[in-house]
Amino acid sequence: MARGGCLFCRVVAGEERSWCVYRDRSVMALLDPYPLTRGHTLVIPVRHYESMFDIPDPLLRRIVSLSKRLCMAYEQALGVEGVAVEVLNHRLKKPAHRHFHLHVIPRYDRDDQRDPANVKPGQNFPRESARSLDRTLSKVRARLAR
Numbered sequence: 001m002a003r004g005g006c007l008f009c010r011v012v013a014g015e016e017r018s019w020c021v022y023r024d025r026s027v028m029a030l031l032d033p034y035p036l037t038r039g040h041t042l043v044i045p046v047r048h049y050e051s052m053f054d055i056p057d058p059l060l061r062r063i064v065s066l067s068k069r070l071c072m073a074y075e076q077a078l079g080v081e082g083v084a085v086e087v088l089n090h091r092l093k094k095p096a097h098r099h100f101h102l103h104v105i106p107r108y109d110r111d112d113q114r115d116p117a118n119v120k121p122g123q124n125f126p127r128e129s130a131r132s133l134d135r136t137l138s139k140v141r142a143r144l145a146r
Contacts, residue, residue, distance in 0.1 A: 045059055049100045054100070067104050076143050077139045086103040086105065
């Protein structure tokens with residue numbers, strides 16, 4: 001059920017375009033269209049929870065378990081050197097983004113300005129093309145299916 005102006009609730013409801021890597025009854029993983037790096041993925045609960053503090057422990061474990069599975073798949077499918085996992089758990093986010101989401105960010109080159117270790121607060125990156133997101137999605141889904 002979509003809550004007000006929540007972008008993620010609209011994605012879950014199919015009202016916004018997304019590149020869904022994985023979905024079941026409780027969790028969803030989708031490619032971030034404004035990625036730090038190729039394959040940057042957001043893992044969210046299907047039901048709306050604003051922060052980590054609101055999520056029941058079994059669901060939080062499910063989110064972390066899926067994130068681990070994605071990390072392992074990305075090493076094979078995308079040839080990454082490592083993966084950063086990040087949660088920005090605060091209520092200072094824009095209201096449209098106040099739906100808990102865990103970032104899985106592939107790391108390719110630690111000297112790259114887009115590497116999570118080098119990104120500065122407020123730094124923005126351009127939207128990834130739909131074609132590029134489709135290619136990444138295809139690689140990742142193929143690896144997850146194994």
